[in-house]
Amino acid sequence: MKRRDYEGPGDLRTMQDLTRRLWSPESRWHIGDLAWSRFQHVGGEPEWPTSLWEHDGQVVAWAWAQRPGTLDLRLDPAYPELAEEILRWFDGAVEGLERDVTLLESETDLAEVLRRHGYRVQESGVFFTHMRRGLDALPEPKVPAGHTLRAVRGEQDAEARAAVHRAAFSLPGLPPSRVTGESYRQVMRAWPYRAELDWLVEAPDGTPVAFCLVWLDEEHRAALLEPVGTDPAHRRLGLASAATLAALHAARRLGARWAFVAPRGDDGHPMARKTYESLGFRGFARTMTFVR
Template sequence: MTIAMRRYTGPADLRAMQDLTQHMWSTSSSHHVGDLAWERLHTTQQADWPIALWESQGKVVAWAWAQLPDGLRLEVDPAHSPLLPEILNWFDHLAGDRPREINPLDTQSDLRTALLRHGYEPQDEAPFFAYHSRDLTGLPEPVLPDGFIARAVRSEEDLDRRVAVHQAAWNSTRVTLESYRNVMAAWPYRPELDWVIEAPDGRFAANCLIWHDDLHQTGLIEPVGTHPDFRRLGLARAVCTAALHALAKEGGKNAIVYPRGDDAYPVPQILYQSIGFRPYTRTRTYRKERAAVISPAT
């Protein structure tokens, strides 16, 4: 069977990557259709990062997304796992002289074996993400301070405030009006699952966006934030809970979220566990220095 590699050419390819990711999704997957859309569309820099797709009979069977200078995301149909060394070589070529890192899940044994063969070493002390899930039965009701309202966004009319609350929560201007407009236009964004808390003064105080994979009835929470002026009022818990109720209404059965699991950034994990999320797997950093020797696949 012939497999051809080609470079990413535009939004139709993002959808082809999402199709593979959706088709392959399970609780052993690194990626969900939602985080591909969120990560791809919200900054210009990320839009420039190189992506390659491997196709068999016109269908994408693997993709690799170099997050330069030193990171790689990838998804490979397990039936095509012999492609892994070629994909890692592609990334070696892009990373050049720099050390590089890949963060598979503990459950991705094919990938972890390929990384060891390719000269990567696990870094057990590195920061990691703890993948959490919960089912949507028995959700608590959102509890809000007086005068605050939870609601879904109303597309363009809310765009300024929606971007402002994200920028304030993350103390960053990487998400812009233009990039958020792109997010809103992307599959599978739904305004019904993009929730905010409106403060008495009209500002948006907190937000929670959920991406619904309706094939697996599983929504990904990405991202959540509370404006620094409104922290510790229960608003993140309230906006997530309200968004999870909306997900259940849209047919979702489960939700997942990936907070940091190490002690250096513990608050989001505490927040999600306070809403009933529980960890099910984690990322582990594999690092390769430029001088590492590549072992042949056996």
């Protein structure tokens, strides 16, 4: 068994390969999660110690720390002994005194390892509900008069696409979104991004005001929604729902059979979850955060 540090986008693809190999409809991680999370911001690498574990030339685990003290990981269950090693690596990779690791509630073996290392379940606070729906009998998207629904055309749309993302996710009381045209171009160049799965709703003046990006795992015919949003000045018009349905229709044309999304499940931000429920998504698992 060999551990090595992350060296760049080629290693992200290797992490995605492991994620896809281990994927099931009950999985937390989708290949699109990794692409979006790694590339949505510019300049994050120094704050993201990341390691890969290889056996006979094949990656069997990855661990991605985010300073000051957050860990995400994916581990081939054929190598359970690596969980202990990953946590020891995490202890040395970050300086923060407080640590947190998030799992799906179904990852009971990893949860037991965390408990042995002094972690406990965070009983309150933020959690995410993992939801899915089949792509048969999809409703048709509808937008108000004067609005336009279209797919992103390519990198020429990156600045406008980033601007509507910032509008949607720069919320009162929270740090502003750091998505920029430069970082969105990174996203567009990442595998498996496809412009025909990145949808916008434009206001009558042509300004993008809502969006949905879908990532397609062709092998598993599984589509992930990440991210979805609406400019706050244009909410309650059904625009994000329309963008989502348009993107899901496009994914189905490309072979997708199931769609997945993971909105907030706690009562702090219930609207996204309710929107997805109205579109036919149903929860199948929730995250649990362990802290130490």
